[in-house]
Amino acid sequence: MPAGQESQRAEEESAADGHRLVGGRYQLLTKIGEGGMSVVYLALDKVLNKEWAAKEIRHVDDPVQRELVVKGIVTEANMIKRFDHPAIPRIVDIIDDAGTLYVILDYVEGRTLAEILEKGGPQAEDAVANWAIQLCDVLQYLHRLDPPVIYRDMKPSNVMLKSNGLVELIDFGISGELAGADEHPGEQDDAVRLGTRGFAPPEQYEGGRGTDSRSDVYALGATMYCLLTGKSPGDYADATPPLRQVRPELSEGMEKVVAKAMQADPDDRYPDCAEMAYAIEHRGERERQERAKMLRIWRGFIGLAAASLVSLVLGVSATIGRIVVTDGDYNHWMQVGEQSASVSEATAAYRRAAQVKPGEVGPYLGMVSRYQEDQTFSRVEEEEFRSTILPNLEQVSSSGRYAELAFAVGKLYWYEYGVDAAEVAEPGRKTQIAGRSARIRAAAQWMDAAARDQSFAEHDAAQVYSSIASFNTGIVPSINEGSDLGSYAPYFQTLRDLVSFVSDESNDVMRLDVANLTLDALSTYPRKFRADGVSKQDILDLAHDAATLARESGSTTSLLDHERARALGTADEMGPIVEDAFIDARTVRQ
Numbered sequence: 001m002p003a004g005q006e007s008q009r010a011e012e013e014s015a016a017d018g019h020r021l022v023g024g025r026y027q028l029l030t031k032i033g034e035g036g037m038s039v040v041y042l043a044l045d046k047v048l049n050k051e052w053a054a055k056e057i058r059h060v061d062d063p064v065q066r067e068l069v070v071k072g073i074v075t076e077a078n079m080i081k082r083f084d085h086p087a088i089p090r091i092v093d094i095i096d097d098a099g100t101l102y103v104i105l106d107y108v109e110g111r112t113l114a115e116i117l118e119k120g121g122p123q124a125e126d127a128v129a130n131w132a133i134q135l136c137d138v139l140q141y142l143h144r145l146d147p148p149v150i151y152r153d154m155k156p157s158n159v160m161l162k163s164n165g166l167v168e169l170i171d172f173g174i175s176g177e178l179a180g181a182d183e184h185p186g187e188q189d190d191a192v193r194l195g196t197r198g199f200a201p202p203e204q205y206e207g208g209r210g211t212d213s214r215s216d217v218y219a220l221g222a223t224m225y226c227l228l229t230g231k232s233p234g235d236y237a238d239a240t241p242p243l244r245q246v247r248p249e250l251s252e253g254m255e256k257v258v259a260k261a262m263q264a265d266p267d268d269r270y271p272d273c274a275e276m277a278y279a280i281e282h283r284g285e286r287e288r289q290e291r292a293k294m295l296r297i298w299r300g301f302i303g304l305a306a307a308s309l310v311s312l313v314l315g316v317s318a319t320i321g322r323i324v325v326t327d328g329d330y331n332h333w334m335q336v337g338e339q340s341a342s343v344s345e346a347t348a349a350y351r352r353a354a355q356v357k358p359g360e361v362g363p364y365l366g367m368v369s370r371y372q373e374d375q376t377f378s379r380v381e382e383e384e385f386r387s388t389i390l391p392n393l394e395q396v397s398s399s400g401r402y403a404e405l406a407f408a409v410g411k412l413y414w415y416e417y418g419v420d421a422a423e424v425a426e427p428g429r430k431t432q433i434a435g436r437s438a439r440i441r442a443a444a445q446w447m448d449a450a451a452r453d454q455s456f457a458e459h460d461a462a463q464v465y466s467s468i469a470s471f472n473t474g475i476v477p478s479i480n481e482g483s484d485l486g487s488y489a490p491y492f493q494t495l496r497d498l499v500s501f502v503s504d505e506s507n508d509v510m511r512l513d514v515a516n517l518t519l520d521a522l523s524t525y526p527r528k529f530r531a532d533g534v535s536k537q538d539i540l541d542l543a544h545d546a547a548t549l550a551r552e553s554g555s556t557t558s559l560l561d562h563e564r565a566r567a568l569g570t571a572d573e574m575g576p577i578v579e580d581a582f583i584d585a586r587t588v589r590q
Helices: 003-017 063-081 113-120 125-143 185-191 213-229 252-261 273-281 285-299 304-339 343-356 362-374 379-396 402-416 429-451 459-481 488-502 508-524 526-531 536-551 558-589
Strands: 026-034 038-045 050-057 091-097 100-106 110-112 159-162 167-169
Touching: 026 050, 063 091, 063 100, 110 113, 113 159, 113 213, 125 159, 125 167, 125 213, 125 273, 213 252, 213 273, 252 273, 304 343, 304 362, 343 362, 343 379, 362 379, 362 402, 379 402, 402 429, 402 459, 402 508, 429 459, 429 508, 459 488, 488 508, 488 526, 488 536, 508 526, 508 536, 508 558, 526 536, 526 558, 536 558
Parallel strands: none
Antiparallel strands: 026 038, 038 050, 050 100, 091 100, 110 159, 159 167
């Protein structure tokens, strides 16, 4: 059926269902939001069977005004295309449907902070601090792009809170790239009258002043003020009252953070969002220092013994308090990592957990588990993992569970590091062997670490992997030096052990990789095995066991199909290969 007829038929079917089809592909299901210029629908992609958000831009009759709207939408889409941050939804399509524009973007399931505020009233300080630190992270990401991007519309209604506790920044309609602002500040006057009064900083709606990253610092401070008090700073005719004048139970540290962020002069604010995030996270330190100072003064008026007792009690209380806070943060981020459907969100949460408790193996095991989901450990993921664990490796390696972590990381490298379509594009075996060798080299140090712990429950398996890695990394230099004799019999035994271990595995990637590793070794070194005393029957038996691994493995992807076919093809050739190796041996003896 021609494409035009398919589109027409899809639209007719959609109309019959009572749902409008946009662009012959996106079925508008229900309205989920509405603003001054747009209505947002939940849309079903009829091609990918995936849910998106569809933002409908209201029809504008004035052609000049419409051109401005279209230009703004295209500019926003092109800008967002270069973003790569889990807290920023992607724009995937723009459609002009009979004069009505639709922007198709990631569907973010959750509630805006404005909705949460409306239903729940002023929010708890710790919750607001958590959201603000996350927002600092995404704003700092935008500000560090080249050229920097200034969001310019931070407010509760533009922040979505998902069920896993993570926030997303929505609506980049008035964001702008800050090109050459230091040299030509007047060029940023396009920000005039943009944004929302009460949240936008003075320079954003006063002519002649430019915007920069500190403008977003102000707006984030105003957003925090609103979430903590239930009142927008724009509600006040005069100066905005201090935070604790509205809610006395809030901490002095939080009041100072918000006040500094909302200074009228940009030079008096935090210079960037990274420094603001640090201030939020450490907002209670000054109060603790002041209390300690007062305690020292008070100690001067009482006996040493009494003072010591009070100091002990306060010290224990403070320690317990820190433990409770730390445990709470750690458990929160671990739970987010476990529950998040997005790998990038999950790994971001695990990285936060690792910051709270860098010596715990849980966050790193969580990252490994999420990396394994698509059976590919990319080089980008490796860099993310290494940058998380290496600064903390000394603490982690002291954990009683370090061998467990090292073994998991070793298997991740061994089976999934750098595996992609390019590696299996050519069916030639050299590409496969080269790729495996790189993975084994990368896994070697982790397997060695796991094998060193005699009490580790999977020590024997770790020792097998470590021995195979040692053989594969050292055999070529040994052959060149003529010192390889005696290496092959132990290697044969480790291959036999590995096949035995993996035969109980349900992971088809592991089963097929071990099958090919074993068959490649048997077909490459049959004479070497014979010279080290391995019998012909033992070689044939191990080849049979490896072939059985492959034969009983599933093949749900083209990669697995290829690996399975390659293993079975090598197995079919093993009989003649082994016979030739042992015939040569008899001929030599004659």
